[in-house]
Amino acid sequence: MVFLERCLKYESKVNPLRLYLRNGFKDSLRIYVKGGAGGNGYPKFGGVGGQGGSVVAVGREHITLEDLCRCNQSRRFIAKNGTHSTHNFILGPPGESLKFEVPLGVTIYTDEGKKLGEVNKEGDEVIVANGGKGGHPKNGFLGIKGQAYNVKLDLKLIADVGLVGFPNAGKSTLLKAISHAKPKIASYPFTTIRPNIGIISYPDFRQISVADLPGLIEGAHANRGMGHEFLRHVERTQLLLVMADINGFRLGYQYVHRNCLDTIVLLNKELELYNPDLLSKPKLMVINKMDTVTDHQHFHNVRDKILNISDVLKSYPEEMRPEIPFVFDDIMAISAKESVDDVNLLKNKIRHLLDVHNEIKKKKELEEKAEFIANLRHNLGERGPLVV
Numbered sequence: 001m002v003f004l005e006r007c008l009k010y011e012s013k014v015n016p017l018r019l020y021l022r023n024g025f026k027d028s029l030r031i032y033v034k035g036g037a038g039g040n041g042y043p044k045f046g047g048v049g050g051q052g053g054s055v056v057a058v059g060r061e062h063i064t065l066e067d068l069c070r071c072n073q074s075r076r077f078i079a080k081n082g083t084h085s086t087h088n089f090i091l092g093p094p095g096e097s098l099k100f101e102v103p104l105g106v107t108i109y110t111d112e113g114k115k116l117g118e119v120n121k122e123g124d125e126v127i128v129a130n131g132g133k134g135g136h137p138k139n140g141f142l143g144i145k146g147q148a149y150n151v152k153l154d155l156k157l158i159a160d161v162g163l164v165g166f167p168n169a170g171k172s173t174l175l176k177a178i179s180h181a182k183p184k185i186a187s188y189p190f191t192t193i194r195p196n197i198g199i200i201s202y203p204d205f206r207q208i209s210v211a212d213l214p215g216l217i218e219g220a221h222a223n224r225g226m227g228h229e230f231l232r233h234v235e236r237t238q239l240l241l242v243m244a245d246i247n248g249f250r251l252g253y254q255y256v257h258r259n260c261l262d263t264i265v266l267l268n269k270e271l272e273l274y275n276p277d278l279l280s281k282p283k284l285m286v287i288n289k290m291d292t293v294t295d296h297q298h299f300h301n302v303r304d305k306i307l308n309i310s311d312v313l314k315s316y317p318e319e320m321r322p323e324i325p326f327v328f329d330d331i332m333a334i335s336a337k338e339s340v341d342d343v344n345l346l347k348n349k350i351r352h353l354l355d356v357h358n359e360i361k362k363k364k365e366l367e368e369k370a371e372f373i374a375n376l377r378h379n380l381g382e383r384g385p386l387v388v
């Protein structure tokens with residue numbers, strides 16, 4: 001713990017999302033946890049043993065799963081046993097709990113897949129293994145063992161914006177253009193093999209984090225390609241930025257060429273198959289590589305079709321057709337590589353959309369609260385006034 005505190009002091013001035021860039025990216029970790037055993041009771045005086053300590057995960061902003069490995073290389077987290085009851089201490093003191101720090105966005109599962117809890121905010125605590133009860137008259141004065149098992153820490157990034165698209169669409173190129181991130185960029189598919197995070201910094205010091213994910217291909221839901229397993233990282237983003245290449249995509253010569261609209265329909269289908277809730281998020285459509293086409297009418301055609309997607313989908317085979325069609329907040333045409341103006345416009349659009357949706361969310365929460373209070377008042381009124 002002391003070492004961890006030292007690590008944290010050193011890291012405390014660094015933006016937590018930047019830590020992922022520096023430390024590489026680990027999004028899953030298996031550890032062993034063991035709650036302390038309860039202390040034995042003292043039959044002669046009816047003494048009760050101390051409760052065993054628990055193992056508790058605590059959410060901390062400035063930490064990564066790599067830090068956790070570095071600070072506890074054995075990956076064993078064991079709490080202290082409760083003290084036996086004696087003639088001096090009829091009630092045995094409880095064992096000390098072991099608290100360890102985990103990054104925000106971690107969900108903890110047992111090997112059987114049971115979810116123990118989520119850590120989403122600074123200071124959130126999840127009891128990962130309970131300590132055993134102390135021995136007392138009803139259990140024959142024998143302390144009970146604490147829970148002991150392996151658990152998996154699954155990290156979902158908490159970025160503001162998630163970049164999704166087919167491979168080669170230019171997602172990493174965009175991330176590089178809007179932030180100081182240095183993702184690998186190349187003209188072949190699947191250049192990005194793990195999520196990258198970049199921070200957009202605005203002149204008024206506002207910062208917005210963007211997660212660039214490996215490209216998705218059709219059939220991703222059936223584990224084709226590698227994008228699917230990373231989709232969980234967009235589950236907690238507030239805005240989805242869907243990116244498509246105006247020229248479409250072809251995985252290789254043995255595969256069919258998908259035009260720009262096809263790739264958007266296929267992305268729609270893949271996101272829906274992964275988790276339909278993703279489709280209710282605010283979404284921005286960005287058509288990239290506009291510098292490669294001379295005729296902008298092509299973009300307008302694609303945009304018109306996206307706006308009429310329900311009709312357009314009728315012409316697609318059933319297996320490609322999503323049930324919940326994309327509805328975008330806006331559709332933009334850019335050249336991530338060649339146009340600084342386009343990139344700046346996009347940066348401002350991202351900020352604007354996040355602000356608008358946050359306002360809507362806040363308003364909705366206030367309305368729900370007001371409705372709850374109104375219902376409460378109504379119910380109390382029916383039962384007559386409260387007498388205190």
Ligand SMILES: Nc1nc2c(ncn2[C@@H]2O[C@H](COP(=O)(O)OP(=O)(O)OP(=O)(O)O)[C@@H](O)[C@H]2O)c(=O)[nH]1
Binds near residue numbers: 165171173185338
């Ligand atoms: N002409 C042009 N080329 C672009 C543009 N944006 C990206 N590219 C090129 O497209 C290729 C793929 O770009 P990436 O940024 O690696 O694409 P990606 O979507 O991150 O690809 P994956 O990581 O494989 O999913 C690279 O050769 C880029 O230079 C653009 O606006 N115009």
Ligand SMILES: [Mg+2]
Binds near residue numbers: 172183191
């Ligand atoms: Mg990439």
